[in-house]
Amino acid sequence: MPAVPETSRTTPSDADIPTLNKQDPGRGAAVIVYWLLLGSIMAVITAPIGALVAHLKYRQAAPWVQSHLQFQLRTFWLGVLAGAVFAAVWQLLGMVGVSPLGPWAMGYAFFTACFIWLIGRCGVGAARLMTNRPIPNPKSPAFGGRDAAPADS
Numbered sequence: 404m405p406a407v408p409e410t411s412r413t414t415p416s417d418a419d420i421p422t423l424n425k426q427d428p429g430r431g432a433a434v435i436v437y438w439l440l441l442g443s444i445m446a447v448i449t450a451p452i453g454a455l456v457a458h459l460k461y462r463q464a465a466p467w468v469q470s471h472l473q474f475q476l477r478t479f480w481l482g483v484l485a486g487a488v489f490a491a492v493w494q495l496l497g498m499v500g501v502s503p504l505g506p507w508a509m510g511y512a513f514f515t516a517c518f519i520w521l522i523g524r525c526g527v528g529a530a531r532l533m534t535n536r537p538i539p540n541p542k543s544p545a546f547g548g549r550d551a552a553p554a555d556s
Contacts, residue, residue, distance in 0.1 A: 429464025430532070432456055433471040437529045440478060444518060454479040467537035471528055474541035478524050481544060482517065489513050 439453030457472040457479075464472055489510075496506045527546045531538060540548025 427465035427468055429460045429468040429472065432460040432464070433468050433475065433532055434529070436472070436475045437525050437532065440475060440521065441525050444521070450479055450482070467535075468532075470537040470539075470541045471532050474524070474528055474538040474547060477541060477544075478521065478528075482521065485513075485517065 436453040436457045439449040439456065443450035443453070454476055457475045461469060461472045461476075493506050493510060496509075497503075523546055528538060531547070538547040
């Protein structure tokens, strides 16, 4: 069987991205917002404060920092949406008369998954921020797009 030549696709790598400055506007706010999002594990009020800070600093931030702020805002709003959907499902299960053990077990699984997702997103985002790299796809519901990898965190 003849060898099929590999096709190489040209995608920009981190080496193709211009050097970004640690003093760029908004970078400090992005660091604080990652901490506030992680702090919401212990005190839920820190997440809305973080979203407010991210929203207020977005326009003044450097474009690469804006990708982090957008990623953080999306993290907050996806978490709110998931929580609202889960609360509705939990109420529905209670109204239908499902054994209380089912919704409670589902609740523990849901919150565990949310913690893992939140810590993963904040870890990857903070690692990229500390190395002055933007989030490749801040609209991604996962961990920031094609370039995000476990090595980033």
